[in-house]
Amino acid sequence: MIMKKITSLLAVSVLAGTITLGAYKLFLEEKNYHIITEDSNASTFTTSNTPVSFRGAGINEVDFTSAAENTVNAVVHVKNVSIDQEQNRVLQFFYGQSVSAKPQVGTGSGVIISEDGYIVTNNHVIDNATQLQVTLNNNKTYVAELVGTDPNTDIALLKIDAKKKLPYLAFGDSNSVKVGEWVLAVGNPFNLTSTVTAGIISAKARNLDMSNKSQSFIQTDAAVNPGNSGGALVNTNGDLIGVNTAITSRTGSYVGYSFAVPSNIAKKVVDDIIEYGNVLDGILGISTPKVNSRYAVENGLNEIDGVYIEDVTEDSGAFEAGLQSGDIIKKTDEVEIHKLADLNGYLSSKRPGDTIQIAINRDDEEIIKPVILKERQTIIIEGLGLEVKNLNDKDRKKFKTKNGVKIIGVPELYRMYNLEGKVLIAVGKKEIKNVYDAKNLFSSIGRYGYTSITMVNEKGERERLIFQ
Incomplete structure (x- = not known):
């Protein structure tokens, strides 16, 4: 009897509490709710005032094994044998150039880009070579022929005759790579066999001011050391998106920065060398103020998002298209232009006769001009x-x-x-x-x-x- 009374009392208390809470929520509590729809494109929802993603953690698992396996077999070791003729000129005059000639051996890397043995590397890897040797990842060594070079982009093309089909890497589209994207650097640092390191794209269109205005590098934090020059920078699909070229370091070894020639530029250089024997530059025909010069700073040109045209060369493609001094280039085809290195990098992948669509800002109005690039004069x-x-x-x-x-x-x-x-x-x-x-x-x-x-x-x- 007592238990029944306790149970009844408890039930009445719970019911009363529920009714009271419900009445408060319905009539008294200030409404603060959010409607969540079934929109599959929504990436965040809001609780209180803080945006929260419901996509979960970032990339929990990145598998580099397939890309690495394909790349190491297409990356080669390049040995450059040259003669350093530091001779006394009087002795050289009397006894010939062989006096005190010292063989010098330099090493680097290269990337096989066709099954018949074409290899892309850096110009500085093979510079002044009297003999070139290429060693594949299976330790087979071949004498390489120098097909052509382009010091301007630091790209060189070699050829070996292996008598069989070779593993190779396909060129990817370096214009489509994104900052933050995972990449692998593969080469032969310190005379080691093929070595794979991983990193991300740190920046694009990086200008190192190496007395060469036309360069435009991909910057990564993948470890690159002496001997890596000429090696491959690939994405997780195993596509070649760059040729590793340089590091910035006080010690001569990797300290967090490495740079690669974009694949679109390297491919264009290689194709030109094979087809024409020369690298054909598509020239726009403009001049720009020097960055950080007094003139640029005083006139606010350093703060411009885009490329400011200071002058237009007569009879150039830019001249014939109607580009003018004071125009600001904002876009070329589908590539956004924020600085000169962006523009030069894109133009380096073009040839004379190519037509590009240039979007300019003129008096706060956007104008699109088709420009036919001309041959370098x-x-x-x-x-x-x-x-x-x-x-x-x-x-x-x-x-x-x-x-x-x-x-x-x-x-x-x-x-x-x-x-x-x-x-x-x-x-x-x-x-x-x-x-x-x-x-x-x-x-x-x-x-x-x-x-x-x-x-x-x-x-x-x-x-x-x-x-x-």
């Missing part, structure tokens, strides 16, 4: 620093020559020779037809080698100089 010869340009009809008539390049810029070191304004027609016994011939012929001269150059002055007289 001037070039600076690597090593000598001479600036030369292709001849026009007026030059050919004046100097009485069909071929050659006109010297339009001379560094201080060579000004005593009165070279400026003359036409360079031959290096050694090889004739020069255009600026690409000049670049290739001078780049083939060894660091300590000698060569003769033949020029024509305004009187049509030939002059010859010996250069070292």
Whole structure:
């Protein structure tokens, strides 16, 4: 009897409490609720005032094994044997170039990009080589032929004859890589066999100010050390998105920064070398103010999001498309342009004759201009620093020559020779037809080698100089 009374009392108490709480929630409590729909695209919901994602943790598991396995077999060890001729010039004159010649061995990496043995590497890996050897991941060694180089992008192309199909990497689209994306760096650091390191894309279109305005690197935090140069930077699919090139370090070893030539640039250089024997640059035809110069700072040009056009070259693609001084380039095709390295990086993947759509800001109005890129007319010869340009009809008539390049810029070191304004027609016994011939012929001269150059002055007289 007593238990029944207690049970009844407890039930009445619970019911009363429930009714009281319900009445409070219904009539008295301030409404503070959120409607959650079944929208599958929603990525966050809100509790109180703090956004919270319901997607869970980030990438819990990243599998690099497949990409690594495919990459290590396509990355090779490159050995560069060169002769360092640090000889006494008097002894060299009397006894020949063999006196005190010391063989020097440099090493780096390369990436097989076709089953028939084409290999991409860095120009600085094979520079001045008298012999090139390539060792595959299976320890087989081959003598490599140098097909061509482009010091401007630090890319070189080699070829080996393996008598069989080789594993290779396909080029990926470096324009589509994103900051924060996982990548693998594969190479041969410190003369080790193929080594794989992982990191993320730290930045794109990085300009290292290496006396080369046209460079535009991918920056990663994957460990890259001496010997990695020329190796592969791949995404998790195993696609080649860059050629590892440089590190920034006070010690000479990796300290957190490494840089790679984007695959779109490397592929364009390789294709040009194979098809044309030269790298054909698609020139836009604009000049921009120097970054951080007093003029740029005082006029607020450093704060512009985009590329400010200071001047437009006459008869260039930009000139014919109607680009003007003061325009700000914001986009090329589908690539957003925030700084000069973005623009130069994209242009480095284009050829003369290509048409690109350029979006500019002019007086706060967005205008899209189709621009046909033109062939490069001037070039600076690597090593000598001479600036030369292709001849026009007026030059050919004046100097009485069909071929050659006109010297339009001379560094201080060579000004005593009165070279400026003359036409360079031959290096050694090889004739020069255009600026690409000049670049290739001078780049083939060894660091300590000698060569003769033949020029024509305004009187049509030939002059010859010996250069070292």
